[in-house]
Amino acid sequence: MTTVAPLLAARGVSKAFFGNPVLRGVSIALQPGRVHALLGENGAGKSTLINLLSGALRPDGGEIEVDGRAVPRMTPVLARQAGIAVVQQELSLTASLSIAENIGLGAYPKRFGLIDYNELAARAKAACELVGLNEPLSTPVGHLALGRRQMVEIANALYRKPRVLILDEPTSSLSATETKILMDLLERLRGEGIAILYISHRLNEVMALCQHVTVLKDGTCTADRPLAGTDAAGLVRLMVGRDPGDLFPKWQPAVSTTTAITVRKFSAGLMRDVDLDIRTGEVLGIGGLVGQGQEDLLLGLYGAIPARTASATVNGVSGLPGGVPKANALGLAYVPADRKREGLHLIHPILTNMMLPAFARLPALKLRSRKAEGETGRSLAAQLAIKGDLQRPAQALSGGNQQKVALAKWMPHDPLVLLLNDPTRGVDVETKREVYLMLRAFAAAGKAVVLLSSDTPELVHLCDRVAVVREGRVAAMLERAALSEETIVSAAMGAGKQKVAA
């Protein structure tokens, strides 16, 4: 078929961690001018495969080829020399260095042995313009929001003028606008003959962008074919091996008139003077562009950051909790977005992670029951399809499975109000479906769910109401009947402001 040698390829590579095979004889070939999708459930081995391709890990068997020639010992340095750039998710940045210094990291332009800051500024600026980063180049990356950091990461890859660009879930923390910029950019780069490997759990992106797809299932390649003629349902079938159901569950509103949380003139972090009623039995969506203060709203309600309010009632108790333990006692639970930094103890066993909220609430010196903990853990794992030994450290889980653990740990407490910060980021479709089912079931049981999401379809199809946040205020409160991607996006951009306010 193709006569051109692939720019980068894996031939029958295998990889095992501590005796557990993760990849078994997987092949993939990246052609110039093609966006190649790599799909698979959480833990299928996608990240591992790109780590092999980029030299961050070495395969146990099989070969990595560049321009048709086998490279016996691939390393990150060799990969870069071969023009391979990888966008890890938020992995390679250094918070205390500036945007420019991060973009140039590992490949600084030099003059007399010193970093040529002028040249660096020029080249970094060019890369920033490509991805629409307009912050001053001297800003420390630590000051940026998650989504902007992701853009820095992408700029870092582009800075190297790669021939092969590998992106591991680049959009999971991006806003719709940023995603759009990235899509256009990738389309253009493809036109310039760059080979692109694209990993995502957002199938609409994959459908729109990619020409070819490789699907991994349990470490083996189950499909390697052009995307043309396949629909999203077909892709899911390839990934999970059976017919997919609907992504979003069917549900009936069960909203009552009682409120779980009421706040008036609530301020926390970026949020200013917000009035909000969260009702029992509803899923309240929080939307808006990234970094408008949505997260501060959740954290403030949860007592994790200082908050002020004129009046507040939380599950019948007046006043804000004013501290996480108190919030927990009032039946609030929070699932953070950045699972690695805020959600999990990566070096601790999965089981311990799941039990932590319990440890935080039990009497400090009560003896633990390992047996009961094990049982709770196993049932949670079964419920959320977390496979394998629960004594492994959480870092051995793939990103999506880590997310499940971060969610699972609150389940035994049967919280009355769930505060969720982008809970399906990086989660595969099947798991997403399970999570959605859970959330609706939760609401149906008369509890309240607050769902902050950067995934607009999620807001549209899952929520009773959506509060769209702009510049620290609730710019619009959209009722179910008014929910659509357009209304949410236009409220977020400020376009529909007058209409809604009226």
Next chain:
Amino acid sequence: SAANAAANCIKGDRKPPYTIGWADIYSVPTWMKQTQGTIEAEVETLKKQGLVDKLVVTDAQGDANVQIQQIQSMIDSNIDAIILIAGSSTAPARVLADACSKGIAIINFDSLVDTDKVTAKVNTDSAQWGDQAAKFLINAIGGKGKILILNGPAGISVSDDRRKGADAELKAHPDVKVLAETNTPYNVAPAQEAVTSLLFANPEIDGILSLGGALSAGAVLALDKQGREQVPITGENARQFLELWKEKGLKSWATMQPNWLGAFAAYTAVQALQGKDVPAFVKIPLPVIDNSNIDEYLARAKDFPADGYIYSPYDEELFKKLLAQK
């Protein structure tokens, strides 16, 4: 003027009442605290005589570099006299030379600095200490036998001098076999630990040459806890050791670094500032404690801290006599 000044560094241009600086190397240990007590008492006396108006105390917290900085500050504040225990036998030499050139009376006692740019040094003779201790011990074990040597920290002049002082005696008695030597801080606990291990490794010992501080009490406790016979041991005037000596009926000998060296240094500084002739080195004879006078010391024990040192009595007469000696 400078020409007819009697003592080193003194230019004769400083008039009473004087401000005295006490550059303490580390004020927390009990020995230091007792020493400071004698200095303060002496300064009170001198104040009454209108000779001194102020005592400035610094604490280098054991750091010789900080002590240098503090002495520099004393010079900067144009102090009249500096008395000091040096944190290093070499490090403060240059800053002291500076002070000396500014006509500041400098009296260095206890731990001395290798320099002549001071008004006077005041100390017991460390080499003699080691020599006398070795003489007593060798005599007590009958000129032959196996001994342990306990010494203060390595790398410090005082401990090195005392140890070297014992060398001649030890060489002269080849039948005295040194089983082991250790260096520890001059404290009870490390000495007790070291001696316990040494006793297990060397079950037969006849005597312990302990060169100061509270080391001897540690050794006695080590023997006692193992239920072993006490052996002849040398030591210093630490109250705990003297009490153990009496309690266990030890065959012992002790000398001391009298805490009143501090008072004497303050006294000497004022003498020098007043133009009196002060010898460049005032050698303090080593007071000896043995079975003949230990009761006298123990009788005064209650006046001293439990972890302190029972020093010999002193008065101005003694100071005058010491200064008069050539």
Next chain:
Amino acid sequence: MTAWNDSAGGKRVSAILKSRPFLTLAIVAAVWIVASFVSRGFGAYGHLRYLVELGAVIGLVAAGQTFVVIAGGIDLSVAAIVTVSAISLPLLSWQADTTGLVSVLAVLALTTAIGVVNGLGVALLRVHPMIMTLAMATFLQGLLIIIAGGSAVTAENPLVHWLGNARPAGIPAGIILWIAVSAIVLTVMHATPFGARIFAMGANPLAASLSGVPITSTTLAVYGISGFTAGLAGVLVLGMNGQGYVGIGDPYLLASIAAVVLGGTSILGGLGTYAGTIPGAVLLVTITALITVVNASPGWRSILFGSLILGLLLLSGREQARR
């Protein structure tokens, strides 16, 4: 694969054999055996018993230190606290207190309070533990100037004397105390929610806080425990020496940290166990004793000591990659 290796029990046995505490224990045993061949008396029962008794003091200080290190901190004030404990006990004595128990409890309350103040600085003022506890050590030096030598009374506290000298059933009371403390510490650390909170706090304080772990009170408790065990060590060392003095605690600062790390606890926090610290403490006193009986110049002895620690660390001390 052998059959027993597949069984659950076999797995547990092999896990224990591979664990850091066991490795440290094995190293201690090996050092003891080698040393007793080299030096006749070294391996005598009495000597080993004495070493364990000395280890008890380090072990007590290191118990609190292990908590603090696992919680992601470090306590540089333990040496000063040991000294304060040993020095202030005679000052806190009452005639009516015939057993001496009340004054011991008073001292422990004092040292625990010092630890809690450390915790306050770390948790509320957000001062880095190293700075907070270093500053606390400096404060305590000032306190010592005031109280040192302030009492002419020897510590004639019967309880303290008993701790330092008694040997019920031939076992030094200090060792019995250590065993009791170890049992409590291991239980609290590995079998209570409080212990789990400490590990969580050390591994990821932010995630722990968002999971509802009460960070402030846990921090106070951890440093309070460290103050308490350091105080207990001060009482024991006072009994063993018959007399407290300024500087009596000095050797225990670096020793406690070394025991913790040699025992496999990560200095970065979040991973470890007191079960490793115990042999770690015995290992340290063993090496010190070994160096004492070697006849060499002070310089060589120091070099030998450092090399031994480094060598043992090579055997047991790999730090796992993190972050």
Next chain:
Amino acid sequence: MSIVPSAKPAGALYWPVQAHRNIGVRALFLVVLAFLVAYGVLFPGLFTASGFAKFTQSWFPLALVAMAQAILMLTGGISLAIGATVSLGAVIAATTMAGPLGVAGGTAAVALTGLGIGAATGFIVVKLRLPAIVVTLAGSFIIGGAALLILPRPGGVIPAWLSDLLAGDTPAAFMLLVVIVVLWKLYLATPLGLSLYAAGENPVGAYRSGVPVDAARVAAYAISGLLSTGAGLFVAAQTGSGDPVIGTAFTLNSIAAAVLGGIGFLGGQGTMRGALAGSLLLSLMISVMFFLGFTPVAQYVAQGLIIIGAVAIPQIRKVQK
């Protein structure tokens, strides 16, 4: 190149980046400034040539060891052997410079020893993946033992002219510090130097981006060793001789200075200017407390309070914001 803004004024990126790095240490700078003013008021002699010379001389060695510690902490390391290394540098200087090697040879010996010790420590910590705190604790015994072997008791000698040059009434110490700071800035402007931050904060990510993580860390240890023995040489010159235990107190002081200066323990956080300000504060504190007439007890208490205050107040303000 095209018309892309390559012709921007020189430093258009460099200086703003530097300015951002000042933010974290502004509060500390103010505290240090206050102390400097207080010192100047209490001791006007500070503004004479010799007053200034003496003042910078007492600060200089602490400044060097603070840098030595800070560079390690930036990479996520730490050293408890700084004090022993200072001592070793001092005794090597005091035993070689008056001998056949002369001052040049002695300086070379000191420098090579520092680099060698540092590189060896770095190799053990980085390549063998052992915890730095215990490796350097063991190292402090080995290095301290070596110092005792070379000079069992204080002694040796530094040529008087060198002592007069470095620690006389000249601002040589200050100039030297300026030179060292410039060299540091240059080092930080090299790819390897800047890698310190990435290697300290995010070693895995940095490695994947092609940053020479291990090399940067080992180099940091080597530079740290060099700075430490250099401090030892200066101390020997300042005192005219060598003392095998002179450096002991520098270990904890270097950590205190670095942390006071805002250097974090996890690596990648903080700046060298902060560490220098921290060391200056520690040094100033001693003199200011003297001129205020503090008793030893008050010195201990004030010292503790100043250290806690200097760290806590910026923290509290940050939280309040």
